[in-house]
Amino acid sequence: VSDTVLHVHGAPLPDGDGIPVAVCQLAPRIGNRDENLRRVEQAVLRAAEQGARLVVLPELVTSGYVFRDAAEARSLAEPADGPTVTRLTELARKHGLVVVAGIPEAAGETLYNSAVLVDGSGLRATYRKAHLWHGESDIFTPGSARPPVVETDVGRVGMVVCYDLEFPEWMRQVALDGADIVCAPTNWPHEPRPEGERPIEVVRVQASAAVNRTFIAVADRAGSERGVSWVSGSAIVSFDGYPLGVADDTGDEQIVLARCEVHRARNKRTGPRNDVFADRRTDLYRGTLE
Amino acid sequence: VSDTVLHVHGAPLPDGDGIPVAVCQLAPRIGNRDENLRRVEQAVLRAAEQGARLVVLPELVTSGYVFRDAAEARSLAEPADGPTVTRLTELARKHGLVVVAGIPEAAGETLYNSAVLVDGSGLRATYRKAHLWHGESDIFTPGSARPPVVETDVGRVGMVVCYDLEFPEWMRQVALDGADIVCAPTNWPHEPRPEGERPIEVVRVQASAAVNRTFIAVADRAGSERGVSWVSGSAIVSFDGYPLGVADDTGDEQIVLARCEVHRARNKRTGPRNDVFADRRTDLYRGTLE
Numbered sequence: 001v002s003d004t005v006l007h008v009h010g011a012p013l014p015d016g017d018g019i020p021v022a023v024c025q026l027a028p029r030i031g032n033r034d035e036n037l038r039r040v041e042q043a044v045l046r047a048a049e050q051g052a053r054l055v056v057l058p059e060l061v062t063s064g065y066v067f068r069d070a071a072e073a074r075s076l077a078e079p080a081d082g083p084t085v086t087r088l089t090e091l092a093r094k095h096g097l098v099v100v101a102g103i104p105e106a107a108g109e110t111l112y113n114s115a116v117l118v119d120g121s122g123l124r125a126t127y128r129k130a131h132l133w134h135g136e137s138d139i140f141t142p143g144s145a146r147p148p149v150v151e152t153d154v155g156r157v158g159m160v161v162c163y164d165l166e167f168p169e170w171m172r173q174v175a176l177d178g179a180d181i182v183c184a185p186t187n188w189p190h191e192p193r194p195e196g197e198r199p200i201e202v203v204r205v206q207a208s209a210a211v212n213r214t215f216i217a218v219a220d221r222a223g224s225e226r227g228v229s230w231v232s233g234s235a236i237v238s239f240d241g242y243p244l245g246v247a248d249d250t251g252d253e254q255i256v257l258a259r260c261e262v263h264r265a266r267n268k269r270t271g272p273r274n275d276v277f278a279d280r281r282t283d284l285y286r287g288t289l290e
Numbered sequence: 291v292s293d294t295v296l297h298v299h300g301a302p303l304p305d306g307d308g309i310p311v312a313v314c315q316l317a318p319r320i321g322n323r324d325e326n327l328r329r330v331e332q333a334v335l336r337a338a339e340q341g342a343r344l345v346v347l348p349e350l351v352t353s354g355y356v357f358r359d360a361a362e363a364r365s366l367a368e369p370a371d372g373p374t375v376t377r378l379t380e381l382a383r384k385h386g387l388v389v390v391a392g393i394p395e396a397a398g399e400t401l402y403n404s405a406v407l408v409d410g411s412g413l414r415a416t417y418r419k420a421h422l423w424h425g426e427s428d429i430f431t432p433g434s435a436r437p438p439v440v441e442t443d444v445g446r447v448g449m450v451v452c453y454d455l456e457f458p459e460w461m462r463q464v465a466l467d468g469a470d471i472v473c474a475p476t477n478w479p480h481e482p483r484p485e486g487e488r489p490i491e492v493v494r495v496q497a498s499a500a501v502n503r504t505f506i507a508v509a510d511r512a513g514s515e516r517g518v519s520w521v522s523g524s525a526i527v528s529f530d531g532y533p534l535g536v537a538d539d540t541g542d543e544q545i546v547l548a549r550c551e552v553h554r555a556r557n558k559r560t561g562p563r564n565d566v567f568a569d570r571r572t573d574l575y576r577g578t579l580e
Contacts, residue, residue, distance in 0.1 A: 168458030241494070
């Protein structure tokens with residue numbers, strides 16, 4: 001894997017004012033952290049060569065996803081400020097990047113399915129996945145804090161991880177907390193779908209972007225692992241809900257690039273008299289917490 | 291208009307166990323209540339002929355949408371149990387139907403943009419649109435109650451109206467309140483969209499269906515009115531988020547039919563260990579009300 005040149009999806013970045021964003025759809029090898037970190041470095045470099053300023057990597061990209069058991073996951077985990085973040089910080093500093101990546105985080109004896117946000121100054125924030133999918137709860141402890149929103153050189157960046165995307169309450173929260181763009185490392189398990197339909201995982205992302213008027217950048221998995229295959233649905237979606245770039249149908253490793261005018265996410269108006277935040281009827285929403 | 295035969299989209303209803311649902315995409319004439327009610331009757335009859343048991347009609351279908359002012363709207367409004375519901379009740383009784391339609395409701399001096407649910411026993415419930423779009427707030431008072439969910443012969447039916455669909459809190463609530471299928475009269479104003487993209491209005495509906503595992507049946511508008519044209523995006527969406535039927539691209543009046551196995555919406559599980567309701571982190575969602 002490490003010798004291939006990552007395919008860069010579509011045309012080179014057009015000129016324009018938007019922030020160049022890259023989502024890297026990768027196929028880590030379960031259990032091979034050194035190889036996976038090399039692969040991540042290669043992808044981040046390739047994205048930087050293409051002009052990216054914000055780079056998003058998949059969920060658990062340094063370890064792989066389909067762990068045999070908690071012991072295997074533990075053997076691949078590291079502290080949030082461990083070697084992966086050290087290496088990403090060097091890359092971020094050298095190339096002027098903001099990088100979001102999914103890693104298995106060890107905090108003492110506790111494991112989290114986390115996303116880290118790194119820039120040239122180092123680790124800026126860690127987010128611990130709050131909604132765990134399937135067997136993840138045998139291995140990871142769910143996070144108990146909202147996604148951070150970090151002021152960076154490329155705008156206000158929020159983070160969620162995979163299954164979090166299926167909870168509109170969570171996506172609303174990160175938008176209310178000020179995210180211009182939400183970065184989402186994912187490992188979307190493949191499910192059959194009707195002919196000609198875009199994956200529902202991507203549809204949900206489009207809707208979340210539109211109802212909150214935030215950009216969303218999803219880095220999904222390529223390849224397959226211990227019998228599990230993935231949607232390979234990496235996408236960069238605009239604040240109006242329409243995709244700016246989506247992974248091609250090959251399911252291969254690839255980088256999807258788009259420019260995002262992230263400042264436009266700060267205007268929540270959808271018309272002269274409407275605003276997606278102000279028009280909420282919060283007085284009537286109490287029941288959604290019950 | 292009244293002399294044309296409504297196009298029925300796609301093949302006749304297949305055999306099967308699901309509830310036959312029809313959404314009627316109509317082009318009412320602004321201001322002509324008698325003509326519009328005739329048109330509604332024709333559509334409901336045509337849907338019943340096709341085997342439908344649940345029939346959904348657009349927002350403000352008896353009046354049209356682009357009112358000159360509140361006085362015009364008032365002249366077209368009627369009580370929830372007025373002549374429209376009387377006529378729909380007769381049709382529902384004769385043909386064994388449940389019907390949801392959008393009407394301008396007059397409650398004393400107050401006007402609401404309402405949806406009514408009717409079966410053979412008469413008016414079962416009225417829902418007053420809680421999220422008003424653009425100039426609607428010059429004319430209508432926003433509703434102050436949650437959407438009702440009504441136990442009917444075809445399942446538990448919820449109602450929302452048009453812009454309500456853009457608030458995931460609201461869609462969550464009607465699902466939590468037990469709706470198997472949410473009926474949504476709409477008048478979606480047309481907006482440009484990228485080539486080849488499904489309208490974002492439909493994408494949002496797909497996502498709402500998927501995250502809540504409810505069916506959603508949307509009856510949108512055809513035609514244009516006083517310079518406003520419509521998406522004409524009527525659709526019946528399954529609990530997995532994929533459409534069972536969508537209006538064709540003509541933008542014409544038409545009936546879209548599909549069978550909905552509505553009982554499947556009562557199972558919120560998405561896998562052996564996941565459930566879209568139980569997996570919510572309500573302990574962490576408080577902020578969405580702020």
